[in-house]
Amino acid sequence: MNNLKIPHNAFVFVGDGRKALFLRNDGDEKFPNLKTESVFAEEHPSSHDQGTERPGRVSKASQSGQRSTVEPTDWHDIEEHHFARKVAAALEQVIRERKVQALVVVAPPRTLADLREAFHADVKACIVAEINKDLTKHPVWEIEKHLTGDANSH
Structure with a gap:
C-alpha cells in the first residue's frame, strides 16, 4: 500500500474519535520497529444514552398547525471532536518534551480533519x-506493515 519511510525515533499517531495510539519507531527507515508510547481510549455512550429527552418539536407558523422534529444533539459526534482536540494537545506536549522531529498521522477522514484543525503549528511542522x-483496531505489528508496504506479506 504505502512505501512510507519512517525515520528513527519518529512518532506515529494512529487514532479515531475514540482511541489514539502514540507509537515511536525504535528501528530505522529500512527496518521500522514501532513501539507503543501511550494509548488514549474513551468510551462514548451512544447519543441515545446521552440524551435525556425526545427530540424537540417546532411549530411552523407559515403552515396550518404542522409541526416538525428538531434534530437531536449528536453527543457521540461532539465527544469525538472533543477527543480529537484532547489527543492533539497531548501530542503537542509529547512533541515538545521529546523534541520529536518527524510525525506520521494515521486517521479516518473526519478525525484527520479535526486533528488538522486542533494541531498547533509546532505539531504541523513535524508531520x-x-x-x-482507520488502523486503530489493528495490532501494532500490522499497523507497521500497513504503513511500510508489507501489508500483503504476513
Missing part, C-alpha cells in the same frame, strides 16, 4: 505524512 485510514 512527514498523513494517511487517511
Whole structure:
C-alpha cells in the first residue's frame, strides 16, 4: 500500500474519535520497529444514552398547525471532536518534551480533519505524512506493515 519511510525515533499517531495510539519507531527507515508510547481510549455512550429527552418539536407558523422534529444533539459526534482536540494537545506536549522531529498521522477522514484543525503549528511542522485510514483496531505489528508496504506479506 504505502512505501512510507519512517525515520528513527519518529512518532506515529494512529487514532479515531475514540482511541489514539502514540507509537515511536525504535528501528530505522529500512527496518521500522514501532513501539507503543501511550494509548488514549474513551468510551462514548451512544447519543441515545446521552440524551435525556425526545427530540424537540417546532411549530411552523407559515403552515396550518404542522409541526416538525428538531434534530437531536449528536453527543457521540461532539465527544469525538472533543477527543480529537484532547489527543492533539497531548501530542503537542509529547512533541515538545521529546523534541520529536518527524510525525506520521494515521486517521479516518473526519478525525484527520479535526486533528488538522486542533494541531498547533509546532505539531504541523513535524508531520512527514498523513494517511487517511482507520488502523486503530489493528495490532501494532500490522499497523507497521500497513504503513511500510508489507501489508500483503504476513
